[in-house]
Amino acid sequence: MTKVQNGDGRIVPMTCAGCGMKMNPHAEKPVDPVTRADTERVDAAVSALIEEIHQCPDCGNVQSRRV
């Protein structure tokens, strides 16, 4: 499992693929696994995969990553 966090546990903001702006990480959504590969990546402590959702404050673009 990739942890994309600063040493202080803060989320590292993604960069907007549309305009290059630093995005705002506004959600950590629990997502149920679908495939066998997904089940192997489940975070046991929360019984789900976690998908970070980021939105660009300039152009509104939405990006996400599973951590």
Place this chain on the structure above:
Amino acid sequence: MNDQRPLYVPVILGTTRSGRMSAATATLMVAEIAKRPGVTTDLIDIATISLPVDDAGEAIKDSRFADRMSSADGLVIVTPEYNHGCPGLLKHVLDSCLKEYIHKAVGIVGVSAGGFGGTRVIENLLPTMRELGLVTIFWDVNVSKVHEVFDESGALKDTAILKRIDKFLRELVWMSRTLRYGRERIPVDV
């Protein structure tokens, strides 16, 4: 935050049935949203989205639908009541996205031939909205006896519904604007 960008609040027409009477309601919702300053909208007819049926969820994303959900700040879902639930194809389409919906506002419009204005389908949809990451508002629009509300051509016969639509949209636009502020400005990890 770029406050110049208008809000985008599309209307999803949630049935593919030929002769569907929910279509007139969806068209009315688009017209009422379009009157609001700073808000853009359009109709997303699920009959125009052909998704495979041998899989489900994000694996069968339709890129056009997903792009529109990604750009949306709020959603209006117009759903008929089929055996107290929503049409299966509406659920199939909604299930095809996830990240695109997170922290966005949704309002539900129930349409029925019966007298309860789709109340039961609306209540049924609420847990799904929550799991999809959408934020529900506390106003609904209930179109009871839809054949009496619109004529054969789809023209509105009973204008009493307009006041309720106005309250519903005020709340939806406020929630859409507020959540956009949060999505773009307020990090989850503070």
